Structure formats: structure tokens, C-alpha cells
Amino acid sequence: MASSTTLKRWLRPEVYPLFAAVGVAVGICGMQLVRNICINPEVRVTKENRAAGVLDNFAEGEKYAEHALRKFVRNRAPEIMPSINSFFTDPKY
Template identity: 75%
Template sequence: MGSSRWIRPEIYPLFAATGVAVGICIAQLVRNITGNPEVRVTKENRAAGILENFDEGRKYRENPVRKFVRGRAPEIMPSINDFFSKPDL
């Protein structure tokens, strides 16, 4: 009655999906703690109060993913959408 009762091959996709979800959560937490201008971890930064640092906030908001998708059509598979939606002329 060892670990073979609990760890079966059918459970591996569940472990993988849970691991990916936890990884995304950790990445977002690290991104917020290290880069968000509204999060202040050290005592010196918290003592500064409310700052009007719009440039730093804009830099945080305009991440590489947003820059990549800006101006693109909101489609997952554009070639398949074009194939089924545009008539042959």
C-alpha cells in the first residue's frame, strides 16, 4: 500500500495543470512585488506616502505582452477564421 495507490499515471495531467497555474500565480506575485509602483516593501519606500509617479506606472503597465499584441486582431487562429469567413473570389 505504498505510493502506487495515490500516484497513478492518470493524475499526471492534473499535476501539470496545477503546476502551471501555481507558476503563473507566483510569476504575477513576483512581478507585482518587484515592479509595481504602488507596492512598497521596504520601510523607507512606505514612508514616502503617495507618489505622483505617472511615468513609472506607465512603464509597469506597458509590459512586453501588451506591446506585442497591440494593433493585432483579437483572433486566436486568424488563418482558420479567414478560411471559413472570407468567400472565394
């Protein structure tokens, strides 16, 4: 009986955006966790890699830090909607 009242309370159309926002946030956190575990040069999961100690492998660290998204946005303006921003800020003569 308690479960039916809980479902009636939380599974309403007004709560769907909240579920979507929390789902996106959990997805981003999970993606970053998997990225760090799989390709971060400072994270060593296996025993053999942990026994190696501190490695000065700067090329691998640079490859990890300069990922594709960072290269894509490097020379772009920090705007979300540039066409709307330029419409309202640039004077038309």
C-alpha cells in the first residue's frame, strides 16, 4: 500500500524534468569516472602498473589533457548562442 502512494507522488508529469536533469548529471559523472579509470595516466588499476611507481611520461599526460573536445572549443568564442548575442550587441549601421 505504501508503494502505491510513493508511485503516485513521484511519477507525475511535473517530476519528469527533474528525473531528466538528474539522469544527465549522473551520466556525465559516470562518463568522467570511466574516462579517468580507463585512460588517465595517473590512475593505475592493475597491480603491475601500481608497482611501477611514479612515471614521468609527459607525452601520455599531454595526450590525456588535450582531448578532442578541448581542441574543438579552443579557438571559439565562449558563447552559447553567438548569433543571438551578436544580434543584440552588434550595432547595425
